[in-house]
Amino acid sequence: MFNERSLTISQECEECPIRHRAVCARCETDELERLEQIKYYRKFEAGQMVIWSGDKMDFVGSVVSGIASLTQTMEDGRTQMVGLLLPSDFVGRPGRATAAYDVVATTDLVMCCFRKTPFEEMMANTPHIAQRLLEMTLDELDAAREWMLVLGRKTAREKIASLLTIIARRDATLHLKAGSGIEGPIVFDLPLTREAMADYLGLTLETVSRQITALRKDGVISLEGKRHVTVPDMERLMEEAGDDSDGGLLV
Amino acid sequence: MFNERSLTISQECEECPIRHRAVCARCETDELERLEQIKYYRKFEAGQMVIWSGDKMDFVGSVVSGIASLTQTMEDGRTQMVGLLLPSDFVGRPGRATAAYDVVATTDLVMCCFRKTPFEEMMANTPHIAQRLLEMTLDELDAAREWMLVLGRKTAREKIASLLTIIARRDATLHLKAGSGIEGPIVFDLPLTREAMADYLGLTLETVSRQITALRKDGVISLEGKRHVTVPDMERLMEEAGDDSDGGLLV
DNA sequence: CGGAGCGTTGACGACCTTCAACCTCTGTGG
């Protein structure tokens, strides 16, 4: 296979699609210039490992495009996804030498990376970066806790509906920037295989498949192919997820 | 009942039991003096609500002694504990106006509080506080993700063993400060009711009770009363938890 | 064509929940 890791991708920070949501969101022009000097891009193909748990982690970075997943694995092979990394999400922990989780490219993936030491130095004298990272970490903590409720207390059907809700909501905030209302059917593609969904939800892939079929038969969603989903009534889906229909706190 | 909230408790930061682990851990003497001016203590009795989810949250603070829990509740009453707050843990989110979770005093509780606005102002010009808060938040995120594996993939027996392991480990790091080895039996009291354990583990209280009985019958633990636990062989307990026996990353 | 990857469906059974009875301990009031 062609190793794409070494590809050089040139991109100005000012035109970066994640400029205003990533760890650099609050940086001023001069700060951005310094970041620009130490950044480099890496590409991964779908399915490729980005980092192995326990390995030395000599870089940190942001997801620019594509999706990556954070997973934990037990000795006997049971695995649980503990995070879904979307564009602008941050990978790596300043101050820690080794990776705590496996990071896998779920789709083709582009990351904007910094070697750890220069980044940590910049963080020390650039409050804007540390502030933004704190904000992002607090958001992730909220998302993780939200997910604990899903894992601990929801039924298989509710779990699927919850996942679909999250993906639909994220897609909505991405696409319709203008406040074109949340009415009408919502359409999106599942970025995950049935197995990845199962790992996310603490289910087996068979149960995921069955519950998706059930939601389809009950008219909550409709499918074209395996991955293309239409949600005719978003409120209905959220009821199935067991959430308040007035929308969660998290975006 | 006697309302203990208004009690004044005087305590010097320098002599504070959580001085070196809490959000103020990195503060210099002068920074500590400023914190001392805006801090105040609050006491809660076991079972008392500290904050209701959705309520306006006009303070933040640290747990000084006792245990509090963070819980989420669904409309139909299902509840999931999403965090266990031990001494030195931080409560509240700078930058957010309302509480995202219920906070309940699980035992009698003392908190060191700051009104939110003055604290946020201090944070803005005291990097030591923001740095420490970032560190603590990253630790909490790790703990939450560890817990996602427990909730999503472990059996009831493994869940109980995991909880016991966490409590035992924490108790060990608290008590034997000198490196007196991790050999020999470990003894501690459960700070949670069976119901609270169930809420933490995503189980019913009956299942918790049955699995504790099973672990006792199998000699993994022994009990005096309902709450006093002896672990004769810590390694055995960790095997039951499904963890690597060589100890997790998290303390 | 054969195989791999992804997905669906069925049969069966284990694990856990649900519902219920009962126990112990503690504090309260007659």
Next chain:
DNA sequence: CCACAGAGGTTGAAGGTCGTCAACGCTCCG
């Protein structure tokens, strides 16, 4: 002083949800 209620906990029986094992379909690709 005892009765009683309530909280916390244990145990049993029955049933449902979801996991396991297996067969099969589809699409893509060498």
